[in-house]
Amino acid sequence: MRILLINPNITQSVTEQLARVAEAAALPGTRITARTAPRGVSYISDRAEAQLAGAVVLEVLADEAAHHDAAIIAAFGDPGLWAARELFDIPIVGMAEAALHTAAMLGERFSIVTFAPALGSWYRDCVRDCGLASRLAAIRSLTSAFGSVEMVADEQEAALADLCRRTVREDAADVVVLAGAPLAGLSARIAGSVGVPLVEQAAAAVAQAELLARLHPAARGAVRNRAGKQSLGLPASLTRLLGQDHG
Numbered sequence: 001m002r003i004l005l006i007n008p009n010i011t012q013s014v015t016e017q018l019a020r021v022a023e024a025a026a027l028p029g030t031r032i033t034a035r036t037a038p039r040g041v042s043y044i045s046d047r048a049e050a051q052l053a054g055a056v057v058l059e060v061l062a063d064e065a066a067h068h069d070a071a072i073i074a075a076f077g078d079p080g081l082w083a084a085r086e087l088f089d090i091p092i093v094g095m096a097e098a099a100l101h102t103a104a105m106l107g108e109r110f111s112i113v114t115f116a117p118a119l120g121s122w123y124r125d126c127v128r129d130c131g132l133a134s135r136l137a138a139i140r141s142l143t144s145a146f147g148s149v150e151m152v153a154d155e156q157e158a159a160l161a162d163l164c165r166r167t168v169r170e171d172a173a174d175v176v177v178l179a180g181a182p183l184a185g186l187s188a189r190i191a192g193s194v195g196v197p198l199v200e201q202a203a204a205a206v207a208q209a210e211l212l213a214r215l216h217p218a219a220r221g222a223v224r225n226r227a228g229k230q231s232l233g234l235p236a237s238l239t240r241l242l243g244q245d246h247g
Helices: 012-025 047-067 081-087 095-106 119-129 149-155 157-171 186-193 201-215 236-242
Strands: 002-007 031-036 070-073 092-094 110-114 136-141 175-178 198-200
Touching: 002 012, 002 047, 002 201, 012 031, 012 149, 012 201, 031 047, 047 070, 047 081, 047 119, 047 236, 070 081, 070 201, 081 092, 092 095, 092 201, 095 110, 095 119, 095 175, 095 198, 095 201, 110 119, 110 157, 119 136, 136 157, 149 157, 157 175, 157 186, 186 198, 198 201
Parallel strands: 002 031, 002 070, 070 092, 110 136, 110 175, 175 198
Antiparallel strands: none
């Protein structure tokens, strides 16, 4: 099985971190192809940046989806998820959607713990879009500054673990999701100190992608019966997929 993992931000070290967690979680025989966005921002923290990242996700998928059995959008918030599902026949898994639904199956109320306050509103939208708003206990975030995004999990490990314990104690969360691509892999290091299940976002996405690929969902090609129209400046692979004529 071949799974394409797309990091929609431009930080290569975060892609490598996600890939390590994904490979460790994958079943024997599953191959992970990790790709980093060729343009964008170092980490996505709001809806505007997510909108830009979603377009890049579609471009990467247009180039590579045909060679894979499933794909993962590896940013918590899932930029471009529904557009990708409209265009591609392989299963497309959003890392946030997979983690949130996993949390909902592990307990009654879950909390999200993340590394930047700006992420809170966007993540709340994501919970709502997954139909899980009534199950959300809280969204908690670091409030202190951090250095580089690729080092935030290491630099702030103790503070993030404390946030997990606080949301269990103060918000009655019985599951915690560590959210944001730079936090991939942290759950394994702090799980023993929290006392409730911690959802590893990248592992949940891989498991879901493998499951959907094995189920062989029916192709959705009818969705792409589009009228020809002019386009300008789009990559050739995406233009062909959209069924458009160059203009």
